[in-house]
Amino acid sequence: MVLGLVGLTTVAGAVFGAFVVRDLRRVEAQLRAARAAIDQAALRAGGLGTPEGRAAVTADLDAALVAIASARATTVDSPAISATGVVPGLGRQRSGLLQLIDDSSTAATVGRELVGRITAVAEGARVREGGLPLDDLAQLRADVGRAAEAVGRLRRPGSGLWGPLGDARRRFDELAVRNARRLSDGGDALEAARSFMGAAGPRRYLVALENNAEMRDQGAVLSYVVCRFDGGRLSFERNGSVVELALDRPAATPLPPGTQEVFGPIQPTRLWQSVNATADFAWSGQAMHDMYRQATAEAIDGVIAIDVPGLAGLLRAVGPVAIAGVAEPIGDHNVGRILLHDLYQGLGPRSEHDPRRERQGDITEAVIDRLTSGSHDAVAVGRELGEAARRGHLRLWSSVADEERVFEQTGLGGGPATALPDRTFHIAVQNRTATKLDYYVKPSVRQEVQLRPDGAAVVRTAVVVNNRAPVGAPPSYQLGPDGITKKPGDYLAWVLLWAPAGSTQAGGLGESGLVLSQYVVDVAAGERREVVFDTVIPDAVRDGQLRLRFVPQPRLEPVQLQVRLRAAGWSVDGATAWAGPWDATHTFIWRVKR
Amino acid sequence: MTALMALVGATLSLLVSPPAAAQVGYPPGACTATVASSGDFGAFPVGSTVTLTIRAVCTFTDTTATVVVNGQAAGTKPIAPDGTVVVTVTILSPTELSVNPVVRGQCGTNTVSVTGFSASAGTTVTQTATFTLACPGVRPAARPVRGRVAFTGDNIARWSAVALFLVALGGGLVMLDRRRARARSEG
Numbered sequence: 001m002v003l004g005l006v007g008l009t010t011v012a013g014a015v016f017g018a019f020v021v022r023d024l025r026r027v028e029a030q031l032r033a034a035r036a037a038i039d040q041a042a043l044r045a046g047g048l049g050t051p052e053g054r055a056a057v058t059a060d061l062d063a064a065l066v067a068i069a070s071a072r073a074t075t076v077d078s079p080a081i082s083a084t085g086v087v088p089g090l091g092r093q094r095s096g097l098l099q100l101i102d103d104s105s106t107a108a109t110v111g112r113e114l115v116g117r118i119t120a121v122a123e124g125a126r127v128r129e130g131g132l133p134l135d136d137l138a139q140l141r142a143d144v145g146r147a148a149e150a151v152g153r154l155r156r157p158g159s160g161l162w163g164p165l166g167d168a169r170r171r172f173d174e175l176a177v178r179n180a181r182r183l184s185d186g187g188d189a190l191e192a193a194r195s196f197m198g199a200a201g202p203r204r205y206l207v208a209l210e211n212n213a214e215m216r217d218q219g220a221v222l223s224y225v226v227c228r229f230d231g232g233r234l235s236f237e238r239n240g241s242v243v244e245l246a247l248d249r250p251a252a253t254p255l256p257p258g259t260q261e262v263f264g265p266i267q268p269t270r271l272w273q274s275v276n277a278t279a280d281f282a283w284s285g286q287a288m289h290d291m292y293r294q295a296t297a298e299a300i301d302g303v304i305a306i307d308v309p310g311l312a313g314l315l316r317a318v319g320p321v322a323i324a325g326v327a328e329p330i331g332d333h334n335v336g337r338i339l340l341h342d343l344y345q346g347l348g349p350r351s352e353h354d355p356r357r358e359r360q361g362d363i364t365e366a367v368i369d370r371l372t373s374g375s376h377d378a379v380a381v382g383r384e385l386g387e388a389a390r391r392g393h394l395r396l397w398s399s400v401a402d403e404e405r406v407f408e409q410t411g412l413g414g415g416p417a418t419a420l421p422d423r424t425f426h427i428a429v430q431n432r433t434a435t436k437l438d439y440y441v442k443p444s445v446r447q448e449v450q451l452r453p454d455g456a457a458v459v460r461t462a463v464v465v466n467n468r469a470p471v472g473a474p475p476s477y478q479l480g481p482d483g484i485t486k487k488p489g490d491y492l493a494w495v496l497l498w499a500p501a502g503s504t505q506a507g508g509l510g511e512s513g514l515v516l517s518q519y520v521v522d523v524a525a526g527e528r529r530e531v532v533f534d535t536v537i538p539d540a541v542r543d544g545q546l547r548l549r550f551v552p553q554p555r556l557e558p559v560q561l562q563v564r565l566r567a568a569g570w571s572v573d574g575a576t577a578w579a580g581p582w583d584a585t586h587t588f589i590w591r592v593k594r
Numbered sequence: 595m596t597a598l599m600a601l602v603g604a605t606l607s608l609l610v611s612p613p614a615a616a617q618v619g620y621p622p623g624a625c626t627a628t629v630a631s632s633g634d635f636g637a638f639p640v641g642s643t644v645t646l647t648i649r650a651v652c653t654f655t656d657t658t659a660t661v662v663v664n665g666q667a668a669g670t671k672p673i674a675p676d677g678t679v680v681v682t683v684t685i686l687s688p689t690e691l692s693v694n695p696v697v698r699g700q701c702g703t704n705t706v707s708v709t710g711f712s713a714s715a716g717t718t719v720t721q722t723a724t725f726t727l728a729c730p731g732v733r734p735a736a737r738p739v740r741g742r743v744a745f746t747g748d749n750i751a752r753w754s755a756v757a758l759f760l761v762a763l764g765g766g767l768v769m770l771d772r773r774r775a776r777a778r779s780e781g
Contacts, residue, residue, distance in 0.1 A: 265626055267619040274620065432714075434621040484623050492714055494622065506632040506723075507651065520625035520714040521653040521677065530676055531653070 019080035027071045027081075031101070034067035038108065050380075054119045061112040068105045075101065096161040100169055103154045107176070110150050117143045122379040130372030132232040134199045141190040148183035151176055185409055192406040196302065196398060198229035203301040204237075205229070206292050208276075209360040210307035212556040213340040213436035213478070216277040217428045217496075218392070219307040219554070221288070223361045226300070227368060236368040239361030242272035251290035258511030259283065262496075262518060273434075279426055279498055280415035280512040281305070282408060285397020302398040307554060308336050310393035311360065313384035314367050318376055321366035323359060330363060336556055339363065340439045347477035391584050392554035411585070416551035417513025420587070421501040423537075424514060426551040427559070429465055432492040432520065435480040440469040441491055441523075444560040445582065449548065451567035451592065457540035457548075461533045465493045469525040479525070489525025494518065499535040506534065541592055549587045558583035570594055625652035625715040630722075634703075637726035644683045646723050648708050652715035653677035659710030666697045671708070679708045681723075688729045701729035 041060035047053025075081055075098055084090040121140050125133040154176040161169045196203065205227055210219030224245065226237040250269040259268070259278050266274040269287050276284040285303040292300055306314075312332040315321065320331035330338055343359055371381075388394035389412050396413045398404045408414030416426035429443045446462045469489035473479050479488040498514035499505050508515040515535075523529045540546055546567075552559060561582035565572065573591035630651040638644050654673045661668040661681055671679050683706070684692040691699035693706075704727055709720040 265619075266622045271620050274622065277622075430622075432622040432625070482621070484621065492624070494625075504633075506649070507630060508633070518627075519649065519651055519653055519677075520627070520712075522655070522713045532649070532676065532678075 016080060016083070020078075020084060023074060023078035023081050026078075027074050027097075030067050030071035030074060031104075034064040034071065034104070034108075037061070037064035037067060041111075048115070048118060048383075050383075051119075051122070054115060054122065058112060058115050058119075061108055061115065064108050065105060065112070068101060068108065072098065072101045072105070092160055093162070093165055096159055096165055096169065099156070099159075100165070100172060103156075103172065103176075106154060107151060110147050114143060114147050118379075122377075125378035127371055127376040127378050127381055129374070130234040130368075132197050132229075132234065133378050134194050134197060134232040136378070137190055137194050138199075141187050141194070144183055144187040144190060148180050148187060151183060152180035155180075185406070188406045189410045189412070192398070192403040194232075195400070196229070196396065196403055197232050197234075199232060202228060202230040204299070206288060206300045206303050207364060208272075208288055208303055208305040209358075209364060210276070210305055211340070211358070211360065211436070212308045212336070212554075213344075213439040214273075214434065215429065215431050215438040215441075215553070215555065216274065217279045217430065217553065218276050218281075218305065218395070219438075220431075221272045221275055221305075223358045225361050225364045225368070227304075234368060234372055236365055236372070239365050241358055241361075245272060245292065245295040247271075247291060247295050251287060251294045253283075253287040253290045256283070256511070258509045258516060261509060262511055262516060276305070277430060278415075278512055279428065279496075279514075280417075281395045282397065282404065282414045283512075285395070285404075285413065289397070289399060301400070302396065302403075305395045305397075306364075306388070307393050308339055308360070308556060309391070309554065310388040311335055311363060311367065313388045313393070314381070315363075317381045317384045318367060318370040321363060321370055323362045323366055326359075330366075335363065340436065340556060341478070344436055344476070344478040349475045349477055349480060349482060351477040391558075392552060415512045416498060417501065420547065420549045421513050422503075423500050423547050424498075424549045424551060425459075425461070425500065426498040426512075426514065426553070427461070427463060428494075428496045428498075428553040429463065430494040430496065432494045433480060433484050433490075434482050435485070435491070436478040437467070437469055437480070437489070437491045439478070439556065440467060440489075440525075441493070442466045442468060442557065442559075443555075444562075446562045447564070449546075449563065449565045451540065451546060451565065451570055453569055453594070455539055455541040457537040457546065459499075459535040459537065461497060461535065462530055463495050463497070463533070464528055464530045465491070465495065465521065465523050466528045467491045467523040467525055471526040473525070485522075487524065491523045491525075493521050493523050493529070493531075495521065495531045497533045497535075499533070500537050503535050503537045505536070544591055544593060546590045546592050547587065549585065550582060551585050552582040561586070563588060565590055567592060625712060625719070627651035628712075628715055628717060628719040630719070632721055632723040635723055635725040637728040638685060639728045640685050640687055642685050644685065644725055646681045646683065646706055646725070647678050648681060648706070648721050648723050649676075649678045650708070650710070650712060650719050650721035652712035652719040654679060654708075654710040654719070655713040656711040659708045661693065662707045662709070663691060663693055663697045664700065664704055668693045668697050669695060673710055679710070681706055681708065683725070685727055688727065691727075699727055701727050 037060045041057045044053060044056050044060065048057060081094060085094045117140060121136045125136045155173045157173060159169045207225040207227055208221045209223045211222045212219040214220040221242055223241050225239040228235045228237060247270045250267060253269045255264060263277045266277060268274040268277060269291065275287050278284060288303045289300060312335050315335055316332040320329035322329055326338060339360060385394060396407045398407060404413060408418045416424055427445055431438050444464045448460045450458045452458060469479055471489065473488045475481060475488050480490060481487055485492060496516060496518045498512060498516050499508065501514055503515050505515060505517050508517045517533055519531045521529050521531055550561065558581040562579040565576040570592045578588065632648055635646055654677045656673055658670040659673050659679045661671050671681060673679055681693060685699065686692050688701050689699055691697050703724050705722055705724050707720055707722045709718055712719045
């Protein structure tokens, strides 16, 4: 009899458990559908700058909310799941599941509402005759702040949940904290952008025009524009060559020891063409500020650095422009070729003072003229600027410390070490001549990461410098020789690898918050040369993850990057190889286990 | 009159375009790290064979390089097509190293210098490397700490796409992460 009762109870328990599992699987499938919709929205988030993009993201979030609601209904309506509420220990789990579903719904709702606010702002926001919609940005800043608070309240520590549900709750809480902080940072960025654009008083900026045909860490600063923002209204003052801003002695900007050792010989506080050889744009911005004041006795409030791909983005937003002496309209599709190749044709090697050579300032002036007349979609302009910043083609530096802090936190300014410095790589191939050969030089990077049993990562990085300059061409301003090189097309490559802070590599020293090693190699026209670096990252695995971050050099065309992980004796979750254009910061995360 | 106008024109052009001498130091020019160090390659006991692959900052471009160990001539080594020179050191005893020839070694820091021509420098350059011969009872010299630069930072956010951050919150749906799903399907 007793045995029969035990058997019956066991069978009943098994049947009950089967129903619970069946219903939980249904809930899981519904939440998976919601997750897929949200992943889809995340993929589309880059299109928030267009009405179609915003509509698509909204539709995805609506689909996610429907799926979440279904999951809630299934949970509430399931007799089996509901019955777990009376089982000691399981009741808390059931209510925890419902709470997690409700919090997901809240988060997705906050997201949808924010997209709605962005849509409302975008539909009304225009750049009218150079006036930026600062009031709209202020409203959006308030909306983002409220969203940050709402998301921050979703964190519920000490929930008492266990097993997979407990893991899911902890991960959600981490995500809530992280995204609340991101939203808060986003709000700070909006506020910094407003004040940068003159919301609290007029501002004057040096626009450093970076030439991607002569690379330093970014394009060399060869020309400039001075502009003003006053209450959001943009106006142009003047443009010219940096030769006009020549200094007879270095500016007083202090050089950190590593920067002094590597870049001191090229006088980065006296020569504009050397000021951004270091990867630390926060330092370069300060130096340019000091150099401009010393050269002109005029004050500026900050620096905007933009290169040719960045200008191309603006041209995409405002349309093609015309400049004197160039027959065809200049748009995003031809600005690189015209500025960095066509305008150099016919110039001899000693054409430093030929007014035809540097016309970035004229194009920038034309773009500002276009922005200050007529009406333009502010979101489209903002989207192009945001994309340019994301790819390193636009950087900001502010003399106002709070603004500069926000720019560095959000990636609008600062150097490669502003995030994950002990996991970040940055590589630059710089031109040690005054030729404009970087139009033809196409570097590529191959990296093999070997994970050792002790958790250290040994990284071999091969940088291939491929010089596609025409072979046998006559001497010219673009191809040289320039007194340093011997033949037209000869390129003197300065290959610099910044490795994670705390790592070791031959000849490495601290610079820009990372560990820098360098090699200089000559590459003739039509040749390829390879330079190899070996880096050891101790304790590379943290919390079961190996994470590596790659910050690109903003060249005319992105460098091709290959990364491969070899981890003998480890099990690795995720793809172990990646190849593609290094056109933005990439972070690779592998879950590893021994 | 013509000469006067030419003089005025030349003066004006100087005012507009400062002479090249004002831009001394531009461009960066030939590689200047003609004496540089690759750092320390680690500590090794007697009986070890140490392989030092030395790459000069100003990349070697000749066919052979001259090797000096602890100030003693140690012959020449070939320069590989990638610009590296491989020096293999067998530690015979606390006082002898074989680099083919045999040279004097010492407990503690030993220095290997490689000199060769570099086209990027336009002259001969020297790259040094050190290693520590670990002798019993002899404490090796402290290795210089490299690259330890404290730096803090936050994650990246982009103001122009703030709603993107919210969609990631749907990871309340991380409870659906693939591992859990896999566990269920396998269970």
